[in-house]
Amino acid sequence: MTKIALCAALASASLLSDAIPAGAAGPQRSHTWQRWEHALTSARAYANPYADVTLLVTYTGPGGRILSACGFWDDGDTFRIRCAFPAPGLWRWETRCSDESNRGLHGQSGAVEVMPYRGSNPLYRRGFLKVSENRRYLTYGDGTPFLWIGDTAWAAPMRASEPEWETYLADRAAKRFTILQVAPAPEWAGDRDRQKEKPFADAACGRWNPAFWQSFERKIQRANEKGLAVLLVGLMEPVFRYPEAAAARLFARNIVARLYGNFVVFSPSFDSEPTPLADAVGEAAREATSAHLITQHPGTPWDQPTPTFSDRYFDRSYLDIAGVQTGHNAGNRDWCAHHAIAWNLHLYRRAPPKPVINLEAMYDSQGGNGWQAVDARSLGWRSFLSGASGYTYGAGETEAKRPGSNGGIWKWCTDPGQFDFWQKALQWESAFQMRYLRDFLARIEWWRLEPAHELIRSQPEEVTRRMVLAKSREGDLAVAYLPGNKAIEINMSAFPALLNMRWFNPASGRFLRTVRSVANQGYHRFETPGQGDWVLLLRR
Numbered sequence: 001m002t003k004i005a006l007c008a009a010l011a012s013a014s015l016l017s018d019a020i021p022a023g024a025a026g027p028q029r030s031h032t033w034q035r036w037e038h039a040l041t042s043a044r045a046y047a048n049p050y051a052d053v054t055l056l057v058t059y060t061g062p063g064g065r066i067l068s069a070c071g072f073w074d075d076g077d078t079f080r081i082r083c084a085f086p087a088p089g090l091w092r093w094e095t096r097c098s099d100e101s102n103r104g105l106h107g108q109s110g111a112v113e114v115m116p117y118r119g120s121n122p123l124y125r126r127g128f129l130k131v132s133e134n135r136r137y138l139t140y141g142d143g144t145p146f147l148w149i150g151d152t153a154w155a156a157p158m159r160a161s162e163p164e165w166e167t168y169l170a171d172r173a174a175k176r177f178t179i180l181q182v183a184p185a186p187e188w189a190g191d192r193d194r195q196k197e198k199p200f201a202d203a204a205c206g207r208w209n210p211a212f213w214q215s216f217e218r219k220i221q222r223a224n225e226k227g228l229a230v231l232l233v234g235l236m237e238p239v240f241r242y243p244e245a246a247a248a249r250l251f252a253r254n255i256v257a258r259l260y261g262n263f264v265v266f267s268p269s270f271d272s273e274p275t276p277l278a279d280a281v282g283e284a285a286r287e288a289t290s291a292h293l294i295t296q297h298p299g300t301p302w303d304q305p306t307p308t309f310s311d312r313y314f315d316r317s318y319l320d321i322a323g324v325q326t327g328h329n330a331g332n333r334d335w336c337a338h339h340a341i342a343w344n345l346h347l348y349r350r351a352p353p354k355p356v357i358n359l360e361a362m363y364d365s366q367g368g369n370g371w372q373a374v375d376a377r378s379l380g381w382r383s384f385l386s387g388a389s390g391y392t393y394g395a396g397e398t399e400a401k402r403p404g405s406n407g408g409i410w411k412w413c414t415d416p417g418q419f420d421f422w423q424k425a426l427q428w429e430s431a432f433q434m435r436y437l438r439d440f441l442a443r444i445e446w447w448r449l450e451p452a453h454e455l456i457r458s459q460p461e462e463v464t465r466r467m468v469l470a471k472s473r474e475g476d477l478a479v480a481y482l483p484g485n486k487a488i489e490i491n492m493s494a495f496p497a498l499l500n501m502r503w504f505n506p507a508s509g510r511f512l513r514t515v516r517s518v519a520n521q522g523y524h525r526f527e528t529p530g531q532g533d534w535v536l537l538l539r540r
Contacts (some may be wrong), residue, residue, distance in 0.1 A: 027111040033084050033124045033141070035221065035261030036112060039139075040095070041077040042077040042525075043104035050207045051250055054098035055105055057081040061114075062089035065430045069080075070288050071095065072257040075210035078103055082261035084291075085114040086127060086141060091416075099428040103472040110487040121227050123263045129229060129293055132319055135353045137447045138293070138321070141400040144448045148357055148390025149438045150179045150231065152410045155189035156422075157182050157219045159412035163421070165219050168409075168508040169226045175435040179229040181297075181359065181392055182220075183270060184238040185212070189411065193423035205238055213258060220262050223327040231359075233297045234270030236281040245277055248283040256288040265357075266320070267323065274298070274312040286318035297359050300327030305334055307343040314350055322347045324388075326361045326379065328398060331370040336362045336403045337464045337483075345394045345451055348387025355390070363394035364430035365408065366419060371398075373430035375507055378533055380437050385468040387451050393434045395425040429507075436509030440535065449474040449479060456480070457489040457523055476540040480526075481506075487527040488536065495520040497540055503528070504535040511537075 030036040046052040055071030060352075071081040086093050091114055097106035117124045127141020138146040151172055160168065172180065183189075185199035185504045192198045199205075220230050235255065236248045243251075248268075258268065268281035278296060285294055296319060298309035310526040319500055324347055326339035340361060347356045361379040365371040380391040396408015397420050406413040408420035415421055425431075449470035453459075459466050467488050471478035475495040482488055492499075501510040518538070520523055528534045 006323055013538065014164065027090065027113040029109070029113050029115065030085060031115050031117040032086065032088055032537055033117055033127050035082060035084055035224075037080050037082045037261065038093075038110065039074075040071065040079045040081065040108055040280040041104045042079060042102060044102045045077070048207050049079075050254065050405060053079070053102075053105065054081055054118045055081070056096045057083075057084055057087070058096075059091050061085065061091040062087055064198045067291065068479070069260045069291075070253055070257040072254045073210070074214070077104075080258075082257070082259075084128065084261045084263075085112065088114050088116045090114070121225070123224055123227055123229065127266065128263060128291055129407050131293070131355060132447070134393065135355065137355050144179065146229075147288055147438060147441055147446065148179055148392075149177050149434055150181050150359070150392030151177050151434075152181045152360060152363075152392060152394040153412070154181065154183045154184065154233070154410045155407070155412045156409070158185055158189050158193045160194065160219075160422075162215075162218070165222065168426070169223055169228065170421070173226045173228060176438045177228065177393075178438070179231055179265075179390075180223055181231045181233055183234045184216070184232065184251075186234065186237075186270075187240050199239060205243045205251060208251070208254065213255075217258055217262075220259060220264065224263045229265065231252065231265045231267060231295075231297075233267040233359075235266055235285060236268040236277050237270060237272075241272070242275075242277055245280050248277060248281050252281045252284040253288045256285055256292070260289060260291070263294045263296060265321070265425075267295050269296045269298060269327070271297065273301070273309045278313075279316060279318075284316040294318055294322040295321035295357065295359070297323050298325055300325045300329065300339070302329065305342065306346045310343070310528070311348055311350075311394070312345070314354065322350070322356045323359045324356060326358055326383070328362045331362070331367070333362075333370050333375065334463050336370075336375065336379060337466065339381065340379045341386045341453075341466065341468060342462075344383050344386040344388040345453075348451060356388045357390035357392070358388045359392050360394065361391070363396060363408075363410070364399060365395070366428065368385045373428065374507070374533065376430040377433040377437065378481075378483050379391065380434070381506060381533075382468050382483075384437075384441065384446070385449070385451065385470040385479060385481055389447065391437075393430065395428055395431060396420050403512065432509070433506060436506055439509065440504060440506075444477060444479070444537070444539070445472070448474075448477060452478070452494070455491045455494050457491065460485070471538075480536040480537040480538075482528055482534045482536065484531075484533055485528065487525050489523045489525050491522070492518060492520045492524045493522060495538075499540055501526065502537045502539075504537055506533055506535050526528060
């Protein structure tokens with residue numbers, strides 16, 4: 001039996017008594033949804049405790065609710081267990097260890113008195129992300145819709161100092177991003193972090209360096225404390241493509257255990273088409289947690305009518321979110337626009353449904369022909385109105401556009417003389433336009449929108465000028481995006497009542513003051529108030 005299988009098997013057993021064992025300390029204290037941890041001291045030494053020991057902890061809470069997780073080795077003779085408790089009340093825990101003779105790890109138990117969280121952090125107030133009841137979008141634990149506005153900061157946990165990371169978090173929280181996408185320790189970002197620590201003590205990823213991952217987790221924890229969730233991408237390739245399956249599965253179990261008390265979504269793949277390794281690591285991550293969401297960040301199959309990589313992942317039982325990478329496409333704007341519309345729409349129409357998230361599109365790198373602010377923002381609007389329930393932005397030069405790229409935010413450019421030095425890239429206009437996108441959607445019940453492009457008459461042949469529209473099933477709400485068109489003609493007979501119309505400028509974040517009523521009869525021509533791209537809001 002593999003260690004992952006052992007972990008899962010142990011999770012199925014109820015290990016707890018009705019009372020705190022004699023001699024045990026009184027209950028510790030915590031708050032709902034905040035990370036709690038407990039350190040255990042191993043009574044035995046192991047050649048490689050990272051790989052040689054499987055530690056399971058089972059939590060039993062009010063009403064008999066049970067959570068199962070794995071513990072992890074954290075240097076020397078220290079192991080840790082972590083949790084984020086979903087409900088107030090008394091929670092009891094007990095451990096099982098693959099080495100039952102180790103009395104420091106096996107059969108340990110205790111209790112935690114969990115109190116309601118009273119602060120303002122939306123994560124701790126509302127709970128871990130989950131899939132909505134209709135399986136179309138994500139919500140917090142309490143059912144409040146979660147609006148995914150992401151930022152790619154792939155190398156930042158590794159390359160940024162802690163003060164730099166704090167500056168980054170403050171900026172992204174102020175611009176109302178809701179989730180950050182990071183990678184573990186990709187070799188293209190360097191072989192060690194800013195503290196000069198390497199991620200692993202060996203070349204095969206068979207024994208991690210706790211000092212590296214302690215710094216890494218502090219940055220994840222600080223993001224959560226700022227109200228930002230995190231998508232960790234690349235569990236199957238923590239350093240290079242690709243370790244042996246056993247090493248990749250081992251890392252997945254341990255990193256999930258380390259981050260079990262955090263607001264994290266996991267993705268085994270990082271720009272890879274479906275492989276047996278991706279599935280093996282996805283299954284390992286699912287065995288290690290039932291509390292966190294799992295997706296796959298696929299590569300971009302070039303010039304395809306449908307997202308073939310996302311299609312192949314779609315039905316995997318471990319997968320909660322249908323991730324898609326509409327991609328950069330070497331700067332081909334036609335392909336980028338097509339993918340943002342057609343690929344999201346294709347995944348949205350699959351059954352049974354899963355939430356669709358565009359995890360990566362064309363970045364803004366302040367380029368000439370493409371890679372501009374308009375490209376980054378327009379792909380976000382196209383995605384949301386074509387069936388996606390989330391969109392992730394990126395800032396910085398890429399190798400595909402210019403060899404020897406600096407990397408902006410995603411690669412964490414540390415040279416102040418470069419145009420995409422990370423502090424400069426934070427203030428690019430496109431980042432502010434992500435806030436405008438978020439603020440617009442937050443004003444409406446965006447989760448009720450369904451793609452309805454067929455209501456638009458006379459679409460342009462050029463794919464970069466094709467308009468998109470989504471409406472509520474009840475017909476009391478609709479949003480259209482016009483990427484530089486003079487007008488849009490909409491079949492208003494599809495709406496049951498008169499609607500009010502208003503124009504929104506996605507580049508400036510401003511609504512026009514003019515509000516006009518439109519009858520629900522025949523086709524109506526809406527002329528834009530000026531040049532550039534525009535958003536049309538229709539509401540009862």
